[in-house]
Amino acid sequence: MLGVGEKFPSFSLTATVSTEKDPKAAFKTITDLDYSGKWKVYFFWPKDFTFVCPTEITGFAKLNKQFKDRDAQILGGSIDSEWVHHAWRTYHADLKDLPFPMLSDIKRDLCEQLGILDPQGGVAQRATFIVDPEGIIRFVYVTDGAVGRNPDEVLRVLDALQTDELCPCNWKKGEATLQIA
Amino acid sequence: MTLEELMETVPAYARDLKLNFSTLTQQPELTSQQIWGTIVASAVASRSRDLTQAVVAEAAGHLSPQALEAAKGAAAIMGMNNVYYRFQHLTSNQNYRNMPARLRMNIIRSHGIDAADFELWCAAVSAINGCSACVDSHEKVVREKGLSEDAVLAAMRLASVVHALAVVFDAERVGAAQAVSA
Numbered sequence: 001m002l003g004v005g006e007k008f009p010s011f012s013l014t015a016t017v018s019t020e021k022d023p024k025a026a027f028k029t030i031t032d033l034d035y036s037g038k039w040k041v042y043f044f045w046p047k048d049f050t051f052v053c054p055t056e057i058t059g060f061a062k063l064n065k066q067f068k069d070r071d072a073q074i075l076g077g078s079i080d081s082e083w084v085h086h087a088w089r090t091y092h093a094d095l096k097d098l099p100f101p102m103l104s105d106i107k108r109d110l111c112e113q114l115g116i117l118d119p120q121g122g123v124a125q126r127a128t129f130i131v132d133p134e135g136i137i138r139f140v141y142v143t144d145g146a147v148g149r150n151p152d153e154v155l156r157v158l159d160a161l162q163t164d165e166l167c168p169c170n171w172k173k174g175e176a177t178l179q180i181a
Numbered sequence: 182m183t184l185e186e187l188m189e190t191v192p193a194y195a196r197d198l199k200l201n202f203s204t205l206t207q208q209p210e211l212t213s214q215q216i217w218g219t220i221v222a223s224a225v226a227s228r229s230r231d232l233t234q235a236v237v238a239e240a241a242g243h244l245s246p247q248a249l250e251a252a253k254g255a256a257a258i259m260g261m262n263n264v265y266y267r268f269q270h271l272t273s274n275q276n277y278r279n280m281p282a283r284l285r286m287n288i289i290r291s292h293g294i295d296a297a298d299f300e301l302w303c304a305a306v307s308a309i310n311g312c313s314a315c316v317d318s319h320e321k322v323v324r325e326k327g328l329s330e331d332a333v334l335a336a337m338r339l340a341s342v343v344h345a346l347a348v349v350f351d352a353e354r355v356g357a358a359q360a361v362s363a
Contacts, residue, residue: 165282166289167262167303168318 001115001127003140008032008040008131009113013077015101016085027082030075030101032135039072039162040131041154044105044116044124048080048088052148054095056126059151064099066155070162072130077103079111079123116142130158184239187231187350195349201342210335215298217243218252222302223340225256226309227347231354236343251292255302258288262303263310270314297326304333305340 002008012031020026043060045053060067060074067074076098078085085102089095103110105124111117116127128149130139139157143149191199206216217240224236240249265284269277292299300323307315323333 159285160283162287163283163285164287164290165284166286167258167266167315168322 001140001142002113002129002137004137006137008042008129008135008137009110011105011110011113013103013105013110014082015075015077015103016082016089017101019086019090019096026086028101030103035073037071037133039070039133039158041067041072041074041128041158042077042103042131043074043128043149043154044077044111044114045126046078046118046121046123048078048084052126052146053078054092056148056151057098058094059149060154061094061098061100063151063155067158070155070158071133072158074100075103076100077105077110077124079105079108081106128154130154130161132161182231182235184235187235190353191346191349192353195345198342198345198349201338202346205335205339205342208335208338210329210331212298213243214245214248214295215301215332215336216339218248218255218298218302219305219336219339220343221249221252222256222259222306223309223343224347225253226260226306227344229347229350229354231350232343232347245294247292248294248298251288251294251299252302254288254292255299256306258286259303259306259310259315262286263307263312263315266314267310267312270312297323297328300326301328301333301336305336308337308340309344 010032012029015028015030016026017028018026041060043056045056047053057076060076064074080088082102082104085104089098089102105111108117108122111124114127114129116125117123118125126143126145126147126149128139128141129137132138138161139154141149141154141157188199188202206220208216211219220236221240221244224233227233237249237253240252244252261284265282289299289303300319304316304319304323307319320333324330
């Protein structure tokens with residue numbers, strides 16, 4: 001599995017962005033180069049239409065504004081096709097108005113590069129990555145089987161990653177000049 | 182009310198401040214952006230609603246929208262840092278200096294205008310808010326970024342007078358309110 005400090009892989013995937021009937025409105029190609037300048041929170045789940053996943057996904061959705069305030073774009077994903085995502089969102093009340101895209105890693109290419117394909121099941125593990133605007137992974141969080149993630153914890157970590165003591169007021173005597181970019 | 186109109190309401194006992202202010206806006210040691218950013222940041226930090234409204238309206242004619250935002254941002258973030266680091270400076274317990282602040286202050290990096298000017302405004306606000314650690318460190322940074330001592334002092338004059346004017350306008354507002362209810 002890729003770890004902190006490594007570059008998030010490049011990818012180009014179809015994503016489901018709405019429950020519109022028109023495929024041109026419902027689907028969009030998303031690549032690693034989109035959302036330039038933003039932090040990214042990628043989180044993967046094993047399979048659509050299962051039980052734990054929707055509670056996690058809605059957990060992230062509830063915090064979407066908080067992530068946006070921190071210049072972060074949430075991107076969910078699984079190895080299901082964009083049509084399966086579409087069907088799931090259409091028929092599951094809590095997922096209808098999801099404010100972020102669901103990536104379809106149908107060739108399992110991205111998950112393979114990330115190293116999160118479950119060796120037994122062949123689907124994505126419950127993995128979350130925080131990626132900074134330079135494309136570097138800064139946080140990896142994976143849970144087994146049916147244990148859901150805590151989106152609040154992901155937000156807490158993002159916040160901590162973004163919190164730098166930039167004020168020279170905290171200089172201790174004898175420290176070198178603070179370089180402010 | 183425009184800033185000019187507001188200044189006309191300065192009472193006789195504060196005539197010095199009114200005259201100081203009009204002179205200080207012309208100081209050659211500072212650029213127009215530095216002058217007006219200092220005035221905005223100082224007004225915000227001094228908390229007179231009347232003065233802040235008039236100053237911000239006037240400054241919009243001298244500052245780019247980004248610089249105006251940055252000046253308010255300097256007052257905002259120093260409103261936080263001046264208390265936090267003043268605590269660290271005031272307490273004799275040095276352990277706090279080694280503990281993480283866990284306070285976001287990204288605007289110090291992301292304000293988007295000249296770093297020296299932003300730091301100058303932070304220094305001015307720190308002088309108003311009375312954090313000696315902040316005044317000391319921001320003064321150093323400002324001079325490392327190329328501003329002269331003359332420029333720093335010019336900004337401090339402005340900060341002092343703007344603060345005093347805020348005091349006066351708030352005093353007069355209270356007086357006016359009492360007169361109305363009497």
